[in-house]
Amino acid sequence: MPVTVVVGGQYGSEGKGKVVAYLAKTDDVAAVVRCGGPNAGHSFEWGGTKYSLRQVPSGVINPATMLYLAPGSVVNQSVLLEEIDRYSVRKNRIRIDPLAATVTEEDIGTEERLKLKERIGSMLSGTGAATAKKVLRHEGVRLARDVRELEEFLADVAVELNEFLSQGKRVIVEGTQGFGLSLHHGRHYPYATSRDTSASGMLSEAGISPLHVDQIIMVIRTLPIRVGGDSGPLPNEISWEEVTKVSGYPIPVAEYGTVSGRLRRVARLDMSIVRRSAMVNRPTQIGLTGVDYLSYRNSGARMFDDLIDSSKEFIVNIETALGVPLSLISTGPGVDNTIDRRPRGAR
Ligand code: GTP
Ligand code: MG
DSSP states (O other), X not given: OOEEEEEESSSSOSSHHHHHXXXXXXXXXXXXXXXXXXXXXXXXXXXXXXXXXXXXXXXXXXXXXXXXXXXXXXXXXXXXXXXXXXXXXXXXXXXXXXXXXXXXXXXXXXXXXXXXXXXXXXOOOSHHHHHHHHHTTOTTOOBGGGOGGGGGGBOOHHHHHHHHHHTTOEEEEEEEEEGGGOTTTSSSTTSSOSSOOSHHHHXXXXXXXXXXXXXXXXXXXXXXXXXXXXXXXXXXXXXXXXXXXXXXXXXXXOOBOTTTOOBOEEXXXXXXXXXXXXXXXXXXXXXXXXXXXXXXXXXXXXXXGGSOHHHHHHHHHHHHHHTSOEEEEEOSSBTXXXXXXXXXXXX
C-alpha cells in the first residue's frame, strides 16, 4: 500500500512543497501527483536554486521521479509551460490528465468581478471560477484535452499512478493549501478555498483509493500564517517584528506569498485547528516547519540533539497532544535543512 499523502494542517504555506521535495530526494519515489491549482505556490531551496512551483510537482528535484497533474487539478497553461521551461523538465517526465480544468482569462475576470480579493483575500488565480465551470458543465469550460499546447503531455493519470502501485512502487500525493481553508471543513466559510484540502479530498482528485495509503504526513508550521488582506480569522496573530525579536534572527524576518506577493499574516501556534485537522486527516506522521523561527540557534540543524531545549520541548508537547510522531523537522527553507526522525524501515 505504498502511497504517501502530504497535506497542510493549518491555513496553508506550511511547507508541503519542501517536505515533498525532501521525500522525493531521500526515498524511493516513483511518482508525485500534484493536486489543487495555480492558487497555491510551493517554494523551497535546493542545490543553490530557489524553486517556486505553482503547477509542477515538487518531486521535480529528483530526475527519476515522474510528475503528474491530477484529473481533479486546475491548470494555468502559461504558468505550467513557463515552469517546465524554467526548471528544464523533460517533456516525457510530466503528464496531465485530459480531464483537469484549465484557467482562462475569463475565469480570472469572473473572480475579479465577484470581488473575491476584497471579500476573502483570494489570489484571483481563476482556480475557483474554472472549477465552478467544470462543475456546471458550462459550455465555456476548457479542459486540458481542449488545449492544443497541452496535447503532448496528456495521459490517463489515475491509470498510470495505479500501475505504479500495482508494481509496489511509491507514489506521493502532493496536497495544496491547508486544512483550515477547506471548502467543507475549514469552519470559516466563505473564508475558504474552492476545494476540499483534506487527505481524502486530495486522493479523490488524484484517483487513488484510500486503501493504498500507508502514510499521511500532516505538515504544520511553528508559526501559522494566512495570506495577506481580509483572509479570515487567525487566532494569536502577531507581527513579523515580534517574530524577528523572539527568534533572535540577525535580519528582519517577513514572508511574502509565493502567488500573491502579499505580506503574509503570522500567528503563534494554535492547537485547536491542528487538532481538528488531525481528527479529519488521521496523520501517521507530523512534519513541522519553521523551527528556526522558534530560535535562530536552530537554523539549519540536522540532528534533534542540536535543537535548543525549549524547541525540543515544543516538539514533544505537540507529539504528546496529538499522539502522532513528529518525524520530519524543518530548520530552514533548504531541502537539506531537515531533521529526519523516521525509523530506517519507514523510509
Ligand atoms: P501551499 O500549498 O501554497 O500552502 O504551499 P506550501 O505548504 O508548499 O508552502 P509555501 O511554499 O507556500 O510556503 C512555505 C514557505 O516557507 C516557503 O517560502 C519555504 O521556502 C519556507 N520554509 C519551509 N520550511 C521552512 C523552515 O523550516 N524555515 C523557514 N524559515 N522557512 C521555511
Ligand atoms: Mg504556498
